Amino acid sequence: MARVTVEDCVDKVPNRFELVLLAGHRARAMSAGAELTIDRDNDKNPVVALREIADKTIVPEDLREDLISSMQKRIETEEPEVENMQLLMSGEGEGEIADTFGASEGEGRMTEEELLRAIQTQIDSPQQKSADDDMDVED
Numbered sequence: 001m002a003r004v005t006v007e008d009c010v011d012k013v014p015n016r017f018e019l020v021l022l023a024g025h026r027a028r029a030m031s032a033g034a035e036l037t038i039d040r041d042n043d044k045n046p047v048v049a050l051r052e053i054a055d056k057t058i059v060p061e062d063l064r065e066d067l068i069s070s071m072q073k074r075i076e077t078e079e080p081e082v083e084n085m086q087l088l089m090s091g092e093g094e095g096e097i098a099d100t101f102g103a104s105e106g107e108g109r110m111t112e113e114e115l116l117r118a119i120q121t122q123i124d125s126p127q128q129k130s131a132d133d134d135m136d137v138e139d
Contacts, residue, residue: 004047004050004051004054006019008050008054009023009050009053009054012053012054012056012060013053013060018064019053021067022049022053022060022063022064022067023046023049023050023053024046024049025063025066025067025070026045026049026052026053026058026063027044027045027046027048027049028045029066030045030048030049031045036048036052037052037055037057037058038051038052038055038057
């Protein structure tokens with residue numbers, strides 16, 4: 001059972017406060033069932049975590065990244081695929097977008113007013129259909 005001191009670890013993680021954060025995170029990971037990289041020797045998790053850092057059996061940079069990701073509340077989403085972004089940026093995919101809103105490739109780009117009108121007709125269509133259905137029921 002070797003004693004570990006802060007001085008043994010400070011040369012691996014120079015900031016003492018960061019050392020405490022990393023060792024605490026590692027100790028919690030051990031409690032959750034993470035694999036040990038050294039023998040426990042009847043030590044508690046925080047001491048084992050400090051010994052792992054001092055013996056360089058774990059990389060402090062990996063611990064730092066794991067700690068940061070565990071604290072993040074926002075889930076990162078995948079970025080759009082590069083080829084799709086290139087299509088949008090080059091303008092080659094405009095025909096497909098225009099077809100979605102009722103314009104063909106020959107007509108060119110839709111103006112803002114045409115786009116708003118097309119969206120409004122899409123919104124009004126279900127309402128108009130349900131109103132027409134109500135009139136049919138009353139007749």
